[in-house]
Amino acid sequence: MAMARRQKIRNAAILLSFLLFPITLNYFSPYLIIDAAAQGIVAGSFLTFSALFLSSLFLGRAFCGWVCPGAGIQEACFAINDKKVRRRSDRIKWMLWVPWIGGIALAAVLAGGLRAVNPLYMTETGTSVAEPANYFVYFSIVALFVILSFAVGKRALCHCVCWMAPFMIIGTKIKNALRLPSLGLKAAPEKCKKCGACDKNCPMSLDVSKMVEANRMKNGECILCGSCIDNCPANAIKYSWKP
């Protein structure tokens, strides 16, 4: 099946975001948030993660599917390894995230609280990779994306490591519990031909056809990329904005 226009736009968006990563890197940094908190400062990545949490109350994890700078490089790696990632890998990121959040809170408490906001903390020029020493950090992170993709499978870092995903998973669960009008998926199980195209094309290795069969399309790992929608020959899946 020819690639749908929507997926071409999505691919262009995540590729562009990856190309801008040398500029945006610090605004997604899991390290600078702690370093700044230890001095009582709210860094740029603190603001980014807060914005991602708020966005997820209405858009779920659409950021992961359409904007994340790590998405383009990981989906490019599908050409080398398109193995599905097992669901139990999803737990690993929580084991990293909980102590990390605890570390940020502890750093802020020991500093006597957060007293200042500096979105350009350690990013004075606004560009993250501004001097040769920053290349080491940049290429280390890019290498982590690539090595995990090659070794484990599709979007492995999203499943096993991502420190941003939990903010949006929590936000998604809150929006679902409160039944907020928000972006989601809707299935028409009676239309499904059980061809498996949605399973094959899901970049998050979800069992989409089983979700359709059960008419349960809510899943914390769904990044609302629309790939299942655009590859379904029976139009059995759609975006929805209803609670």
Ligand code: SF4
């Ligand atoms: S279930 Fe569909 S929208 Fe969600 S991640 Fe998989 S392909 Fe993308």
Ligand code: SF4
């Ligand atoms: S791609 Fe569509 S028709 Fe095929 S299994 Fe998935 S939902 Fe059913």
